[in-house]
Amino acid sequence: MDLPTPDAPLKIGTRGSPLALAQANETRDRLARAFTLPSEAFTIVVIKTTGDRVLDRPLKEIGGKGLFTKEIEEAMLAGDIDIAVHSMKDMPVEQPAGLLLDTYLPREDPRDAFVTLDGQAFADLPEGRIVGTSSLRRRAQLLHRRPDLQVVEFRGNVQTRLRKLEDGVAHATFLAIAGLNRLRVDAEVPHAPVADDDMLPAIAQGAIGVERRADDDRAGAMLSEIHDRETGQRLAAERALLARLDGSCETPIAGLATLDGDHLTLRGEILRTDGSEALADTITGAVADGPDLGRRLADSLLGRAGPDFFDWRAQA
Numbered sequence: 001m002d003l004p005t006p007d008a009p010l011k012i013g014t015r016g017s018p019l020a021l022a023q024a025n026e027t028r029d030r031l032a033r034a035f036t037l038p039s040e041a042f043t044i045v046v047i048k049t050t051g052d053r054v055l056d057r058p059l060k061e062i063g064g065k066g067l068f069t070k071e072i073e074e075a076m077l078a079g080d081i082d083i084a085v086h087s088m089k090d091m092p093v094e095q096p097a098g099l100l101l102d103t104y105l106p107r108e109d110p111r112d113a114f115v116t117l118d119g120q121a122f123a124d125l126p127e128g129r130i131v132g133t134s135s136l137r138r139r140a141q142l143l144h145r146r147p148d149l150q151v152v153e154f155r156g157n158v159q160t161r162l163r164k165l166e167d168g169v170a171h172a173t174f175l176a177i178a179g180l181n182r183l184r185v186d187a188e189v190p191h192a193p194v195a196d197d198d199m200l201p202a203i204a205q206g207a208i209g210v211e212r213r214a215d216d217d218r219a220g221a222m223l224s225e226i227h228d229r230e231t232g233q234r235l236a237a238e239r240a241l242l243a244r245l246d247g248s249c250e251t252p253i254a255g256l257a258t259l260d261g262d263h264l265t266l267r268g269e270i271l272r273t274d275g276s277e278a279l280a281d282t283i284t285g286a287v288a289d290g291p292d293l294g295r296r297l298a299d300s301l302l303g304r305a306g307p308d309f310f311d312w313r314a315q316a
């Protein structure tokens, strides 16, 4: 294998947000360590995506899959970059022809963080308060558990959201703990972890995936050295559940797989967008059967839901 050098570096494509850059840097550092290469043997190429351009509108209005990935995947197919680093929870279950997404870094804490100016717990939020979130899943879970709360649209990076809390736009918001940890702001942002029993996270939350061209053997060989097998096993089950439910990151679906030796437990939840109804179920089996467990859990949820449950299907 011809390893990359500072003169012929491996090009790592990523969005330019602080979290995306942290994830790209982590990928570069893991590759450099695995092959004892200097970090100059890699270059990080920032690519602006449609999703980055339209920050003023709710994501669900813009619609369409691959909002944050299209330009990056085109650059990879064109050979302008060699690999691309993604938050797996934002990734569609299928990739464009010619691309593979089967390398995962060790997963961070998958739970959500409840963020308020004083770091209080979710359970202590007084009645009638305003919560800011742009996630359909968090909105639906919140309204289902706490119909007294008011939910307002909330976007932007961590600093923007904290400023909105200070300005009184909302009393609380939710962020993925993984994001806070990877940005190394977990000490500065007052937050309390939300137990996954109280609020099941998004499918693949906390996991970073690395995509490559299917015919790029060098990238394939290099990525196999940094792949985390257990994260791959958990995501295989979770993403099979998502695929069968026909969801995207903008639908109220939650799911989390955990491993105990050869044993896998997969929990899933689907909700009506307005939170009026939630269905949850758990399935357990052999780790090797993860994708099948995901499909079976989806079928059991779909069977209980009935045809009119899925008002979100029309939302793309």
Ligand SMILES: NCc1[nH]cc(CCC(=O)O)c1CC(=O)O
Residues within 6 Å of the ligand: 087, 088, 089, 090, 174, 175, 176, 177, 178, 179, 204, 205, 206, 207, 208
């Ligand atoms: N949809 C945005 C997004 N995509 C991944 C993360 C956090 C990191 C992760 O889940 O890996 C976030 C922000 C958030 O939900 O707080």
